[in-house]
Amino acid sequence: MKIMNPEKPSLHVFELLESEVRSYCRSFPTVFTRAKGCTLWDSAGIAYLDFFAGAGALNYGHNNAELKKKLIAYIQNDGVTHSLDMATAAKEQFLEKFQTTILEPRGLSYKVQFPGPTGANSVESALKLARKVTGRSTVIGFTNGFHGMTLGALSVTGNKFKRRGAGVPLHHTVSMPYEGYMSDEVDTIAYMRNYLQDSGSGVSLPAAIIVETIQGEGGINVASAEWLRSLEQLCKEHGILLIVDDVQMGCGRTGTFFSFEEAGIRPDIVCLSKSIGGFGLPMALTLIRPELDIWEPGEHNGTFRGNNLAFITAAEALNYWETTSFANGIAAKGKLLHRQLQEMVAAYPLLKGTVRGRGLMQGIAFELEGIAEKVCERAFTKGLIMETSGTDSEVAKVMPPLVIEEAELMRGLAILRESMMEIAAEQ
Numbered sequence: 538m539k540i541m542n543p544e545k546p547s548l549h550v551f552e553l554l555e556s557e558v559r560s561y562c563r564s565f566p567t568v569f570t571r572a573k574g575c576t577l578w579d580s581a582g583i584a585y586l587d588f589f590a591g592a593g594a595l596n597y598g599h600n601n602a603e604l605k606k607k608l609i610a611y612i613q614n615d616g617v618t619h620s621l622d623m624a625t626a627a628k629e630q631f632l633e634k635f636q637t638t639i640l641e642p643r644g645l646s647y648k649v650q651f652p653g654p655t656g657a658n659s660v661e662s663a664l665k666l667a668r669k670v671t672g673r674s675t676v677i678g679f680t681n682g683f684h685g686m687t688l689g690a691l692s693v694t695g696n697k698f699k700r701r702g703a704g705v706p707l708h709h710t711v712s713m714p715y716e717g718y719m720s721d722e723v724d725t726i727a728y729m730r731n732y733l734q735d736s737g738s739g740v741s742l743p744a745a746i747i748v749e750t751i752q753g754e755g756g757i758n759v760a761s762a763e764w765l766r767s768l769e770q771l772c773k774e775h776g777i778l779l780i781v782d783d784v785q786m787g788c789g790r791t792g793t794f795f796s797f798e799e800a801g802i803r804p805d806i807v808c809l810s811k812s813i814g815g816f817g818l819p820m821a822l823t824l825i826r827p828e829l830d831i832w833e834p835g836e837h838n839g840t841f842r843g844n845n846l847a848f849i850t851a852a853e854a855l856n857y858w859e860t861t862s863f864a865n866g867i868a869a870k871g872k873l874l875h876r877q878l879q880e881m882v883a884a885y886p887l888l889k890g891t892v893r894g895r896g897l898m899q900g901i902a903f904e905l906e907g908i909a910e911k912v913c914e915r916a917f918t919k920g921l922i923m924e925t926s927g928t929d930s931e932v933a934k935v936m937p938p939l940v941i942e943e944a945e946l947m948r949g950l951a952i953l954r955e956s957m958m959e960i961a962a963e964q
């Protein structure tokens with residue numbers, strides 16, 4: 538095996554030994570060694586500004602100093618690392634803090650399930666519980682929705698390529714049009730209502746509807762507050778459980794802790810993961826309206842439901858939510874980002890871009906095929922990490938850590954602008 542030359546990062550070892558399934562190392566072809574705040578460094582010492590934030594798992598930045606301090610102290614004191622779902626002081630502290638800092642101030646009442654550490658784990662538990670509670674099997678998902686790679690999560694995911702990977706039919710789900718999917722004129726809630734009311738529609742009454750308030754992987758499609766409220770109303774009319782998958786949009790990404798706060802809806806079940814652990818450590822929650830918590834003890838079980846290291850950093854990260862200043866900062870940076878992206882789109886009309894998203898989840902959708910990928914590739918060569926989104930990778934996505942300084946944001950945006958300028962000149 539070739540020993541890696543620290544001067545020149547080589548992906549040889551990964552190409553030789555790791556499965557073909559690897560993906561992000563293809564988009565960002567270097568070997569990373571260190572990370573702090575919004576910056577990653579590779580083994581050649583090159584710095585990259587991070588507009589990807591671990592796919593949303595690093596809202597509080599890489600190696601956040603306060604979180605790291607608590608984590609190191611816990612490890613130093615031989616705190617329990619693994620505990621299955623035994624009661625630990627770390628979990629107790631997290632549960633109390635989540636209750637007092639997040640749920641109570643928002644007037645929300647949920648029981649907390651630890652479903653296993655990934656977003657897909659949370660989605661699976663939500664689907665399973667909704668079916669158990671209602672005794673119905675069908676679940677409605679949305680066009681361009683993304684919920685994870687396990688079979689249940691894939692069954693409510695839109696992307697054809699990802700669905701095909703299942704290798705078996707993905708049953709017991711129906712895909713309905715997300716807001717704006719058909720055209721801006723079509724009210725897709727009225728369309729769904731028609732299906733649910735008409736005994737000839739071929740769609741049976743579902744157990745649940747699962748929705749992302751902004752479709753992160755599906756192209757930064759934003760559902761309006763009115764649409765979400767109408768969806769909630771539709772669910773109430775028919776006794777359908779509303780599941781909000783806040784795995785990517787939760788933990789402040791859109792400007793509020795939960796992405797549905799602005800709409801004022803109260804989902805029956807909420808899926809959270811990615812940044813809930815705070816430090817990039819795996820952790821997920823399934824929030825359940827208390828009356829729906831009819832699980833039998835151990836009915837949904839697993840080995841990794843007690844990542845105590847994540848409980849420590851998760852509890853510490855909640856300090857960001859004790860006042861409104863963090864949320865205000867996200868809103869201000871979100872506005873700045875929106876203005877900047879609008880300017881770029883206007884500056885390079887040849888690329889036919891439109892700005893999508895809100896908060897620190899925004900991007901540019903390009904009409905011309907392949908442009909978003911080219912822009913992100915070019916940005917990487919200039920020291921900026923950005924990924925694409927959308928079924929055809931048509932959106933260049935800006936998703937920095939929420940703690941990003943305004944100056945860093947502007948620095949990254951300058952690279953994005955330069956990349957767009959070059960790609961436009963090459964058309």
Ligand code: PMP
Nearest residue numbers: 655656657683684685753784785
């Ligand atoms: N739901 C949403 C909305 C997501 O964006 C993702 C991951 N991108 C998932 C679920 C799956 O999470 P994980 O990759 O941790 O399984």
